[in-house]
Amino acid sequence: MRTWGDTTPGSGTGTGTVAVQAALGATAPVDGALFVALLGGLRVHAGGEVLGARQLGGAKPxxxxxxxxVARGSAVSKDRLVSLLWGDEPPHGAMATLETYVSVLRKRLQPSRPSRHGVIRTLPGGYALDLTQVSLDLVDFETAVGRAMLAGTPTATTLEMLTQALALAAGPLLPDEPEVDWLDVERNRHERMVTAAMVEASAAARAQGAGREAVRWAQEAVDRDSLDESAWKALLESLQASGRHADGLRAYDRCRRLFADELGCSPGPLLQEVFRRLLRGANSADDELTELLDAVIELHGAARHAARSATLSQARSATELIEQAFRRLDDLLRDVVPVRVLRAPASV
Structure with missing residues (x-):
C-alpha cells in the first residue's frame, strides 16, 4: 500500500478562499476558530495567522x-490513521507515536485551548474534527451546492449560489499531496460533484435565458469530464436554446467520436434525442432562411418593376406588388423579431 512521503508542500495565503467562504455565509476565524482549506492546496488559518506545514508540526501531523x-467531521479510527501514515508495516510503537503527533497538532492549532475542548475530539478508538470549531472549504462547497438544489429555490437564487460555490471549488482537492488510493477516491468524488454543479448551473442559466452563461458552464463541465453524458447533454441543450444548431451538431459529432474511441459505444438515448432536436432546428432554420431570401428577391423584383413603370397605371400596379412583397417579408421577420420592422412605401 502506498503511503504519504515526508514532503512538505508550500502553503499560500488563501485570501480568495476566505472571501468566497464569507459570501457563502461562513464565519470568519475569530477567538480560536479555524479555517481549513483543502481546495487548491492545504491552507490553515488560525486566529488571523496562516499555518504552514512547519507550524503544524511537520509532515505526519x-x-x-x-x-x-477529508472525513468531514466523521470519526477516523487510530488503526486507520496508522495505516494511512505508515502502510502495512508500521514501526514499533506506532500507536503511541500517532498519539504524540495528535498532541502536537492540537497544540499548534489551538495553543491556548485544553485538548479536551479543542478542535480535535478524542472518540472511542479514534479522532474527529469538531465542525463547530472549524470551517472546511470542502464542507462549505458541498453545503452550498445542497442548499442551491433544494426544491422550490428560485432559479436566479440557484444560479447565484452555484456560481459562488463553484468559485470556492476553483482549485482541485489537495493537488500538492501524493496520489494515494484513499485520497484519489476523495478527489474523484469531489470532481464528480463539481461537474454535477456545473451542469446544474448551466440548466439554471438556461432557464434564466442567459444562453452564453449556460453554454460556458456546460463547456466547463465537458472540459472537466469529457466522458460525462450529463455534461454533453447540458452543452447540446444550451446550444440548442441559444439557436446555435450548427454548433450543437458539431459538438454532438465530437461527443460521438470521443465515446466511440474511449468507451467503444455511442451516446445514450437522451443525447440522441437532443441530437434529433438539433437536426430539426437546423432544418427549420434553413427553411426560414429560404423563405426570407425568396421574399427579399420578390421585393427586389417589384422595386425594379416600379422603377421601369412608364404610366400612372403601371406605377400603381408596381406599388401594389411592392406592398404585397413588404407584407410577406414583414410576416416572415416577425417570426424572428416580435416587432414590426418594415413599412411599405406610401401609395402612388
Missing part, C-alpha cells in the same frame, strides 16, 4: 489533519 478534514 499535517497528514493527520488532512485525513481528519
Amino acid at each position: 499535517r497528514h493527520i489533519l488532512i485525513a481528519l478534514a
